[in-house]
Amino acid sequence: MDGEGPGESAGHPPPPPPPPPVPEHEVGGVHNLEMEEGRFPPPPPASAAGRSNCQLLPKDTVDCVEDASMAANSFKGQSGMLQSCYRPKPVSSEKPSDGSMHFTITRHPKELLDVMNVLWRSRKLCDVTFKVGEESFQAHKIVLAAASPYFRAMFTGGMKEEEMTEIRLHCISPCTLGILINFAYTSEIQINEMNVCQLLPAATMFQITHVVEACSVFLEHQLDPSNCIGIADFASEHGCMDLYNKARDYIYKNFSEVSKCEEFLMLSPCQLVSLIKHDELNVFCESEVFNAVIRWVEHDTDKRLGKLESLLGAVRCHFLSPKFLEKQLKVCRVLKKNPQCQNYLARIFEELKLHKQIPEACRKPCKPMVIFTAGGYLRQSLSNFECYNPESSEWRRLPDLPVPRSGLSACVVKGILYVVGGRNNSPDGNMDSASLDMYDPYRNVWRPCAQMTVPRNRVGVGTIDNMIYAVGGSHGTQHHDTAERYDPDTEKWIQTSPMETKRIGVGVGVVNRLLYAVGGFDGHNRLRSVECYHPEKDEWKFLAPMNTVRSGAGVIGMDHYIYAVGGYDSNCQLRSVERYCTETNVWQYVAPMNSPRSALSVAVICSKLYALGGYDGNDFLSSVECYDPDSNIWTEITNMTCGRSGHGVAVGAEPYT
Secondary structure, three states, X not given: OOOOOOOOOOOOOOOOOOOOOOOHHHOOOOOHHHHHHOOOOOOOOOOOOOOOHHHHOOHHHHHHHHHHHHHHHHHHHHHOOHHHHHOOOOOEEEOOOOOOOEEEOOOHHHHHHHHHHHHHHOOOOXXXXXXXXXXXXXXXXXXXXXXXXXXXXXHHOOOHHHOOOEEEOOOOOHHHHHHHHHHHHHOOOOOOXXXXXXXXXXXXXXXXXXXXXXXXXXXXXXXXXXXXXXXXXXXXXXXXXXXXXHHHHHHHHOHHHHOOOHHHHOOOHHHHHHHHOOOOOOOOOOHHHHHHHHHHHHHOHHHHHHHHHHHHHHOOHHHOOHHHHHHHHHHOHHHHOOHHHHHHHHXXXXXXXXXXXXXXXXXXXXXXXXXXXXXXXXXXXXXXXXXXXXXXXXXXXXOOOOOOEEOOEEEEEOOEEEEEOOEXXXXXXXXXXXXXXXXXXXXXXXXXXXXXXXXXXXXXXXXEOOEEEEEOOEEOOEEOOOEEEEEOOOOEEEEOOOOOOOOEOOEEEEEOOEEEEEOOEOOOOEOOOEEEEEOOOOEEEEOOOOOOOOEOOEEEEEOOEEEEEOOEOOOOEEOOEEEEEOOOOEEEEEOOOOOOEEOOEEEEEOOEEEEEOOEOOOOEOOOEEEEEOOOOEEEEEOOOOOOOEOOEEEEEEOOOO
């Protein structure tokens, strides 16, 4: 048995009563300091009946209090705030052991600003006038000094403007100054596409941080492929590094669309090199970067052709396919005008055909990567489809497979997930599948693709140059040695040369554009043999065999190794793990898993190997283990939602759901 299974609203309390009226002598100017510090003077001597305590104050003080009260009543008609200004309600209080009380009036600052706004709008007590062009703007120095370090330095730093009542400003429009002064009094600002390019520089000059931040947030929400480069330049020019970083991240994540817009063609050579050499440039294949560079050069060939060599040095040309390079060397007009670049790409073309170790690192995805898990077997074939995010350690359910399947394999090409072959093993019967279905993580939908030439259950799958290779498998009692290749661009399957050995439950891995078929079952024996497919020669050849017989092993390429994980050796399910060095043609054991597993699936994210599910001889496993090659240690992580074996697994970008 290879592991597919033994048989294969509440009410609110009333508001508190209003506080008692505040005695007039606690409102006037006499005792303000004592109130702030929590110290109250002793009460005045007892007064005769019917005589006001205010009469005990000096006459000029009484007049002052009465005048202030009259002024407040007059102002009440303008602002409607007498009650809130003169009878504040404490929102917090503490009662120390000495019996005093400390009050904090949290709305007091807002009420002060409201009063200042009313005074400003009525042009009362203004002590400075700004001249911008033909327009004048009155204001209070103290309000502007509080809102802006620029004005604070102007009015308190010993500058000549400190004593001036009229100041002429340059490098700012009247409309922009009016908006900023209004913000100083109201804390409110309306930003739109028409004013943001004037507001942000002015707010930066006046050091009004809140307006700078508001403009940055507005521009961040305006980011799209056509303007993100301009916004990044604008942010950099004005020192808005948070906005600059977000605009740059947007460019990296949306490079394919950005590179087709006019702003991209206006980049300087240095800017373009800096952009395309970035590790986190988000592209499905390096040909997108190459094509973008050619478009940039063609925009002004006479001036830019000499920059092509340095630009191609920033393109990761070893990740271009030989087929793509061969075509460009034949048809690209720009390359034909630059023999040095043509020779450079011709050398890379020859190196790729020799399957040499790639001398440069692949790009790091800037979008979260997840492990997709499709189908599998748990007493019958499953339609389950879900993904695991290693960063959050969470599984998420996704739309089910169109048809339940086990014994299938999966891969990702240009961001699209493909599931290949398998069998619908159900109480109603067994049916081997030739199906190829694709899942689009950007639309969160499945759709069928062209079927394989034959059904393939327990098939192995790998990708080279964005082509999908389906290897071995079975159809009923027939065990396949055949293989075929699918081109997503033409949507056609083409037969390749057959393997030397029939293999079902075969593991497939790819390193340096070579495909490795590892172990399996030929209908009579479990296998330790390994074959390697050379796509340019369309031929298979045997390599060094594994140390252990393995069918239903998890097989994958990582760095310059092919890993064979677990499997079944005709006696039991295996914990052991070994890896093949593609440079020395030698298999070596590494640390075993914590649990024996056959018909498991494996995946690689960030140089960590994940072993998912499988069958241990008694149970279908939901457990998942992660292997770190640096420490040579397996660690158990978050389980799948249910046990299963014979499921398809692949790594891709997190779906937009």
